[in-house]
Amino acid sequence: MVRRIPKHLVKKGMFVESLECSNAEFSGRRFLVQSDETVRAILATSAAYALVNPQRSTIDIDADAVVTAEDQKRTQEAVRQGTSALRDSFAAVRAGDLKIETLGPVADEIRDHIDAAPEVFLKVTRLKSKDEGTYMHSLAVSALMMRLARTLDYDDAMVRELGVAGLLHDVGKLMIPNAILNKAGQLEAAEKSRMRGHPEIGYRLLKELGDISPLTLDIVRFHHEVLDGSGYPLGLKAEQLGQEIRLSTVCDVFEALTSARPYKRAWTTRDALNWMFDRGHLFDKKLVLRLGSIFE
Numbered sequence: 210m211v212r213r214i215p216k217h218l219v220k221k222g223m224f225v226e227s228l229e230c231s232n233a234e235f236s237g238r239r240f241l242v243q244s245d246e247t248v249r250a251i252l253a254t255s256a257a258y259a260l261v262n263p264q265r266s267t268i269d270i271d272a273d274a275v276v277t278a279e280d281q282k283r284t285q286e287a288v289r290q291g292t293s294a295l296r297d298s299f300a301a302v303r304a305g306d307l308k309i310e311t312l313g314p315v316a317d318e319i320r321d322h323i324d325a326a327p328e329v330f331l332k333v334t335r336l337k338s339k340d341e342g343t344y345m346h347s348l349a350v351s352a353l354m355m356r357l358a359r360t361l362d363y364d365d366a367m368v369r370e371l372g373v374a375g376l377l378h379d380v381g382k383l384m385i386p387n388a389i390l391n392k393a394g395q396l397e398a399a400e401k402s403r404m405r406g407h408p409e410i411g412y413r414l415l416k417e418l419g420d421i422s423p424l425t426l427d428i429v430r431f432h433h434e435v436l437d438g439s440g441y442p443l444g445l446k447a448e449q450l451g452q453e454i455r456l457s458t459v460c461d462v463f464e465a466l467t468s469a470r471p472y473k474r475a476w477t478t479r480d481a482l483n484w485m486f487d488r489g490h491l492f493d494k495k496l497v498l499r500l501g502s503i504f505e
């Protein structure tokens with residue numbers, strides 16, 4: 210499978226299918242990189258990414274080989290900035306003055322990182338502290354939603370809207386006390402019902418703002434609904450859950466399973482996907498399979 214990698218990681222021995230810039234700027238297509246001069250020429254283009262074919266390359270290109278420590282550092286910095294922007298946005302929601310358009314660029318930035326190296330992005334967002342848990346989770350869910358949406362051929366505007374919805378999906382947790390959010394043991398019945406109120410709270414907070422899209426509002430409100438009607442807050446059934454909501458649920462659950470929580474260890478990607486696939490009464494199997502294809 211052809212890999213899309215950041216241009217600064219292109220090296221001698223890689224077979225480049227194409228660069229993501231115009232032909233006029235760089236006309237080379239389908240060639241083996243054989244000199245430092247070519248590497249420099251690629252770096253000089255405006256392309257952010259190159260499509261590299263591992264089968265035709267003379268060096269080994271698996272995800273680990275092309276992802277350097279430097280890449281991880283860049284991702285960490287992007288996640289740090291994203292977390293801080295999201296913290297400000299959540300505070301603005303609480304104050305009733307969020308400017309929704311400020312979240313588009315945050316979504317764009319994390320989209321670039323998950324596109325380049327999904328495993329690295331998720332590895333970074335899994336390093337959550339209690340304090341920033343909800344923000345990091347939201348960034349990761351947003352990134353997964355955009356990545357999955359791209360495999361489903363949504364257009365760029367829709368991918369971005371889904372990214373913004375992912376950033377905001379848990380905004381209702383603002384109103385849940387940290388003692389409940391970060392509790393290490395099982396939640397008492399009253400705590401659980403308080404926790405289950407977060408989708409509706411988030412929905413109301415955002416609706417008050419006035420200019421949030423209906424799709425974003427639906428995702429915030431219904432991301433804990435599942436196909437057989439056993440989800441919350443309304444217990445909607447499959448036929449009432451559009452693909453975009455199903456997509457948010459699948460990404461949210463996957464992210465939660467593959468992250469460590471105060472009460473559980475992180476599952477592997479494979480275990481999480483298998484567990485979800487075996488629960489076709491809850492999650493859309495087609496979307497679970499598509500999500501898996503991102504990590505191949």
Ligand SMILES: [Fe+2]
Pocket residue numbers: 378379407432433
């Ligand atoms: Fe949630």
